Amino acid sequence: MAVQVQKQKVFEAAEAEETPQTDTVVGWQGIRFQLPPEWNVSAFSMDRDNGSLRVDAPGSSSLTVQLRWMNAAKPQREGPPTAYHYLAPLFRKWLRRPEPAVPKTDLKANIERILKETAKTAKKAKSTFESSLRTEKLEGPDDERTAINFSWTGVGRGQGKIWQCSVCNRIVIAQVVGLSKDQAAISAVASQLFATLHDHTADGFDLWALYDLQIGIPEDFRLEEQKLLSGYLHLTFARGGEKIIVDRWGLANVTRKKFSLADWFANNAFVSLKRLASDEETIYDHDAVHYAGKLSLFARLRLLRDAKTSLRRFPTRYEGGIWECADSNKLYAVQVLHSRKTEGLWDEVTDRCVCH
Numbered sequence: 001m002a003v004q005v006q007k008q009k010v011f012e013a014a015e016a017e018e019t020p021q022t023d024t025v026v027g028w029q030g031i032r033f034q035l036p037p038e039w040n041v042s043a044f045s046m047d048r049d050n051g052s053l054r055v056d057a058p059g060s061s062s063l064t065v066q067l068r069w070m071n072a073a074k075p076q077r078e079g080p081p082t083a084y085h086y087l088a089p090l091f092r093k094w095l096r097r098p099e100p101a102v103p104k105t106d107l108k109a110n111i112e113r114i115l116k117e118t119a120k121t122a123k124k125a126k127s128t129f130e131s132s133l134r135t136e137k138l139e140g141p142d143d144e145r146t147a148i149n150f151s152w153t154g155v156g157r158g159q160g161k162i163w164q165c166s167v168c169n170r171i172v173i174a175q176v177v178g179l180s181k182d183q184a185a186i187s188a189v190a191s192q193l194f195a196t197l198h199d200h201t202a203d204g205f206d207l208w209a210l211y212d213l214q215i216g217i218p219e220d221f222r223l224e225e226q227k228l229l230s231g232y233l234h235l236t237f238a239r240g241g242e243k244i245i246v247d248r249w250g251l252a253n254v255t256r257k258k259f260s261l262a263d264w265f266a267n268n269a270f271v272s273l274k275r276l277a278s279d280e281e282t283i284y285d286h287d288a289v290h291y292a293g294k295l296s297l298f299a300r301l302r303l304l305r306d307a308k309t310s311l312r313r314f315p316t317r318y319e320g321g322i323w324e325c326a327d328s329n330k331l332y333a334v335q336v337l338h339s340r341k342t343e344g345l346w347d348e349v350t351d352r353c354v355c356h
């Protein structure tokens with residue numbers, strides 16, 4: 001087992017240039033953006049194709065950022081899916097025919113309908129509601145986004161944008177909402193949000209970022225499980241049978257107590273570490289322990305029993321490691337279960353974990 005050289009921070013250069021470190025970085029299901037310091041994700045959905053996310057301002061501020069997105073290439077159908085819907089993609093694949101082009105959504109009609117409905121509700125409640133739309137424009141480095149900015153006032157006020165991206169086929173609606181008096185703050189947050197927002201990745205790795213965790217996961221892995229507790233974060237991603245498991249414990253000095261790193265990891269690892277090759281390495285200047293080897297027959301049987309585990313890319317190998325970041329007082333563990341065809345996954349993921 002080759003000992004790793006000290007890892008380089010992949011994100012550091014870009015981050016330092018773009019914004020001060022204290023800004024809140026949010027990444028979820030391929031969407032990422034930055035907000036002022038101390039904002040927190042307060043609601044999210046697990047679905048990648050049709051999802052939502054809410055991020056709240058700290059303290060007593062009523063400012064909040066709301067996002068919804070859907071995959072225009074996989075429209076939500078009314079009524080039960082037909083056989084055509086299931087079979088057509090298989091035949092296209094078989095005949096090597098390209099997927100039909102995704103039709104452009106009438107963004108204006110959609111946002112107008114939303115605002116009209118809101119106005120109606122406001123009228124019923126005997127309150128005022130006014131909204132305005134800007135003209136549709138192209139945005140992004142390659143003009144990949146067709147976007148319309150909008151704003152409204154009523155009970156509170158909001159400033160947002162609806163767009164369709166021709167690269168990832170997502171339709172996203174995002175807005176900053178607050179009290180009527182918050183106009184200046186809403187504008188400031190909206191300009192930071194839209195200047196930093198990406199709806200797809202350029203390098204093939206989605207940034208998953210919340211509660212100070214920042215980690216890059218290959219975009220074809222799907223979030224399978226999450227546990228987001230104060231003091232403990234756990235995310236499991238899957239691609240066929242392959243898994244990436246990320247754990248982070250807070251207050252490392254208290255949590256780990258008198259356990260060594262290796263003992264703590266052995267107690268929390270997905271598999272028994274006994275027969276795996278281990279070495280010590282350094283991750284971002286922190287001491288780390290690292291294990292790699294074949295998954296035992298017992299572990300494979302357990303995976304087979306697990307109904308969720310796909311036979312596609314069935315994992316036969318394990319790689320995992322743990323480090324303590326003294327700077328943030330946190331413990332990070334990254335484990336991967338991968339098939340023989342996949343190489344270097346653990347390094348790719350840990351290289352993209354920003355611990356401090």
Ligand SMILES: [Zn+2]
Nearest residue numbers: 165168199200
């Ligand atoms: Zn996109």
Ligand SMILES: [Zn+2]
Nearest residue numbers: 284325355356
């Ligand atoms: Zn660190």
